[in-house]
Amino acid sequence: xxxxxxxxxxxxxxxxxxxxxxxxxxxxxxxxxxxxxxxxxxxxxxxxxxxxxxxxxxxxxxxxxxxxxxxxxxxxxxxxxxxxxxxxxxxxxxxxxxxxxxxxxxxxxxxxxxxxxxxxxxxxxxxxxxxxxxxxxxxxxxxxxxxxxxxxxxxxxxxxxxxxxxxxxxxxxxxxxxxxxxxxxxxxxxxxxxxxxxxxxxxxxxxxxxxxxxxxxxxxxxxxxxxxxxxxxxxxxxxxxxxxxxxxxxxxxxxxxxxxxxxxxxxxxxxxxxxxxxxxxxxxxxxxxxxxxxxxxxxxxxxxxxxxxxxxxxxxxxxxxxxxxxxxxxxxxxxxxxxxxxxxxxxxxxxxxxxxxxxxxxxxxxxxxxxxxxxxxxxxxxxxxxxxxxxxxxxxxxxxxxxxxxxxxxxxxxxxxxxxxxxxxxxxxxxxxxxxx
Amino acid sequence: xxxxxxxxxxxxxxxxxxxxxxxxxxxxxxxxxxxxxxxxxxxxxxxxxxxxxxxxxxxxxxxxxxxxxxxxxxxxxxxxxxxxxxxxxxxxxxxxxxxxxxxxxxxxxxxxxxxxxxxxxxxxxxxxxxxxxxxxxxxxxxxxxxxxxxxxxxxxxxxxxxxxxxxxxxxxxxxxxxxxxxxxxxxxxxxxxxxxx
Numbered sequence: 001x002x003x004x005x006x007x008x009x010x011x012x013x014x015x016x017x018x019x020x021x022x023x024x025x026x027x028x029x030x031x032x033x034x035x036x037x038x039x040x041x042x043x044x045x046x047x048x049x050x051x052x053x054x055x056x057x058x059x060x061x062x063x064x065x066x067x068x069x070x071x072x073x074x075x076x077x078x079x080x081x082x083x084x085x086x087x088x089x090x091x092x093x094x095x096x097x098x099x100x101x102x103x104x105x106x107x108x109x110x111x112x113x114x115x116x117x118x119x120x121x122x123x124x125x126x127x128x129x130x131x132x133x134x135x136x137x138x139x140x141x142x143x144x145x146x147x148x149x150x151x152x153x154x155x156x157x158x159x160x161x162x163x164x165x166x167x168x169x170x171x172x173x174x175x176x177x178x179x180x181x182x183x184x185x186x187x188x189x190x191x192x193x194x195x196x197x198x199x200x201x202x203x204x205x206x207x208x209x210x211x212x213x214x215x216x217x218x219x220x221x222x223x224x225x226x227x228x229x230x231x232x233x234x235x236x237x238x239x240x241x242x243x244x245x246x247x248x249x250x251x252x253x254x255x256x257x258x259x260x261x262x263x264x265x266x267x268x269x270x271x272x273x274x275x276x277x278x279x280x281x282x283x284x285x286x287x288x289x290x291x292x293x294x295x296x297x298x299x300x301x302x303x304x305x306x307x308x309x310x311x312x313x314x315x316x317x318x319x320x321x322x323x324x325x326x327x328x329x330x331x332x333x334x335x336x337x338x339x340x341x342x343x344x345x346x347x348x349x350x351x352x353x354x355x356x357x358x359x360x361x362x363x364x365x366x367x368x369x370x371x372x373x374x375x376x377x378x379x380x381x382x383x384x385x386x387x388x389x390x391x392x393x394x395x396x397x398x399x400x401x402x403x404x405x406x407x408x409x410x411x412x413x414x415x416x417x418x419x420x421x422x423x424x425x426x427x428x429x430x431x432x433x434x435x436x437x
Numbered sequence: 438x439x440x441x442x443x444x445x446x447x448x449x450x451x452x453x454x455x456x457x458x459x460x461x462x463x464x465x466x467x468x469x470x471x472x473x474x475x476x477x478x479x480x481x482x483x484x485x486x487x488x489x490x491x492x493x494x495x496x497x498x499x500x501x502x503x504x505x506x507x508x509x510x511x512x513x514x515x516x517x518x519x520x521x522x523x524x525x526x527x528x529x530x531x532x533x534x535x536x537x538x539x540x541x542x543x544x545x546x547x548x549x550x551x552x553x554x555x556x557x558x559x560x561x562x563x564x565x566x567x568x569x570x571x572x573x574x575x576x577x578x579x580x581x582x583x584x585x586x587x588x589x590x591x592x593x594x595x596x597x598x599x600x601x602x603x604x605x606x607x608x609x610x611x612x613x614x615x616x617x618x619x620x621x622x623x624x625x626x627x628x629x630x631x632x633x634x
Contacts (some may be wrong), residue, residue: 009605012604012605012607013605015604016601016604016605019551019604020600020601020604022529023552031552039488048461051525109523118536136580144560146593147592147593147597148597148600149594149599150593150594150597151597151598151600151601152597154597155597155604158601158605164458164462165462167458167462167514168458168459168463168506168510169513170510170513170514171513171516171518172513172515173514173515173516173517173518174518175518186510186513190503190506190507190510191503193499193502193503194499194500194503197496199593200590200594203592204589204592204593205592207589207592207593208589210560210564210592211567211588211589211591211592212588212589214564214567214568214588215445215567215568215571215585215588215589216627216630217573218627218630219569219630219631227585228506228585230580230581230582230585230586231582231586263624286491287490287494288491288494289493308582312582313580313582313583314583315580315583315585315586316582316586317583318534318586318590319582319586319589321492325496330493330496331493331497335500338503338504340501341504341507342500342503343614345507355570371619377489396519400597401453
C-alpha cells in the first residue's frame with residue numbers, strides 16, 4: 001500500500017521534516033530520553049530512599065495522627081496553607097505528608113519517621129518537564145517541542161510514500177546509512193500513536209502558560225485560576241478564624257463506605273486550623289485514564305460532592321486524562337514497561353533523524369563530520385549525564401548538585417567526542433558511515 | 438461477555454491484525470483482501486478495547502498493537518544482511534528522499550522570516566483559532582469547561598499543522614496569506630469571550 005502523493009509534495013515534506021528536526025533535535029532528544037527515564041518516577045523514589053517505611057495501606061486514624069504530628073512539629077512557624085497526605089499506593093507504598101515547608105514519611109501508626117529525600121527523582125522530573133529552568137519558560141519550551149513533535153510526525157508521514165508497504169522492512173544488520181534510515185522510519189511509523197499521544201498531551205500541559213494565559217486574558221480578566229475553575233473546580237472562600245484541626249477520619253471512612261470501587265491516594269487539607277478549612281480526597285478510578293476524581297468534604301467530614309473529572313463534561317474528563325496518558329501510569333508495571341520501550345524508540349528516532357541528515361550532507365559531498373562528532377557526543381552525553389547524577393545521588397546523598405553534574409557530564413561527553421575527532425585528523429572511524437560513491 | 442474477556446479478545450485481535458498485515462505486505466503483489474483483513478482486525482481490536490474499558494481499553498489495546506509490531510520488527514532486525522545489495526539500498530534512499538541538500542531547499546529564502554512565520558506568528562494565530570473554537574463551543578450551548586479545555590487542546594493540534602502547512606508552501610505570499618487568514622477569521626471571536634461565559 002502506498003499513499004499517492006506527488007514527488008514534489010514528498011520532497012517538500014522531507015524538507016519541512018528536516019528543517020523542523022534540525023531545529024528541535026537536541027532538546028527533543030533530551031526530552032524524550034528523560035521522559036523515558038521518568039516513567040519509573042515512583043520506583044526511582046523507592047530506590048533513593050529504600051529505608052523509608054512502606055505499607056500496603058494505612059488506617060484513617062493513623063493518617064489523622066500523622067497530620068496532627070506534622071502540624072505540631074511546625075508550631076514554631078506560620079501554619080501551612082495546604083497539607084498533602086500521599087496514601088500508600090501499589091507503585092509507591094508509602095505515606096508521606098507534604099506542607100508548604102517540608103515533606104516527611106510517616107509510619108503505620110502516624111508517627112513521623114524521616115524526611116522525604118527524593119531530590120534525584122525530582123531533578124529528573126524537572127529536567128523533563130521544564131529543562132531545570134523556571135516553570136514559565138521551561139514548561140513553555142517543552143510544550144513548544146511537544147507541538148513540534150506533532151509537526152514532525154505529520155511531516156514524516158507525508159514524507160514517506162511507502163509508509164505501509166515498508167512498515168516491516170528493517171535491514172538493521174547492514175550497519176550503514178540504509179540501516180540508520182530503516183531504524184528511523186520503522187520505529188517512527190510504529191510509534192505514531194504513542195508519539196502523537198505523548199506529544200499532544202505534553203504540549204497541552206506545557207503550553208498552558210501560553211494557551212491558558214490567552215484564555216485567562218480574553219475571558220477571565222487575566223485570572224488563570226478562574227479559567228481552570230470550570231474544569232478542576234474552584235477553591236471555596238476561606239475563613240481565617242482559628243479552629244481545631246480538621247478530622248479526616250470520617251472523610252476516609254465515607255470513601256470506603258460509599259465509593260468502595262475507588263482507591264483514595266491523596267488527602268488534601270486546605271487552610272488547616274482555620275474555620276474555613278476543608279478536605280479533598282483524590283481517588284483513583286480503576287481502568288480509567290483520568291488521574292482521579294476530587295471528593296470534597298467540609299472540615300467536619302461532611303461530603304460536599306465531586307468536581308466531575310470522572311463523570312462530568314467531556315472536556316473535564318479529557319483534561320483529567322492528559323497526565324496519566326502522558327506519564328504512562330494507568331496500568332501498572334506492564335504499561336510502564338511499554339512506555340519505556342516506546343520512549344526509547346522515540347529517543348532513537350530523534351537521534352537517527354539527525355544522523356540521516358548528516359548522511360545526506362555526506363552524499364552531497366558536503367560532509368559535516370565535526371557536527372556528527374558533536375551530535376554523537378550529545379547523544380551519549382545525555383544518558384551518561386543522567387547516569388552520573390544517579391550515581392552521585394547514591395554516593396553523595398540528597399544534596400548532590402544534580403543540575404551542575406548533569407550538564408557538566410553532557411559538555412564533557414561532547415568535548416571528548418570532538419577531541420577524539422580532532423585526534424583522528426578529522427576522519428571519523430567507528431561511527432555510522434554511508435557508502436561512498 | 439465480561440470486560441476482562443473483551444480485553445483479552447482485543448489483545449488477540451491486535452496481535453492477529455499485525456500478523457496479517459505483516460504477511461500481506463510481504464507479498465510481491467498487493468492483496469486488497471489481506472489488507473482489509475489486517476486493518477479490520479486492528480479496528481475490531483480497538484472497538485473491543487473500547488467496549489471493555491472505554492478510553493482506557495483503547496489505550497491498552499493500542500499499546501498491544503505497537504508491541505506486536507515491535508516483536509515483528511525485532512525478527513526483521515535479526516535477519517542477516519543480504520550480500521551485494523548496497524547499490525540497491527542506495528537507490529531506495531534516492532527514491533524516497535532527496536539526493537542532495539540542494540534538493541531539499543530549492544529556493545533561497547530568509548530562514549529567519551520562515552522561522553518567525555512557522556514559529557511565534559503561527560502560534561499566535563493558533564491561540565486565536567483556539568479562542569474562536571471556545572466561542573463557538575459556548576455559542577452552541579456547550580459547557581464552559583468544554584470550551585476552556587477546547588482552547589488548551591486546540592493549540593497543540595492547530596499550531597503544528599499550521600507550521601507544517603507553511604513549510605510546505607513555496608511562495609512567501611501564500612505563507613503570509615494562510616497565517617494572516619487564520620488570524621483574521623479567528624480574531625472577531627475575541628469579542629465573544631466575555632459575553633458567552
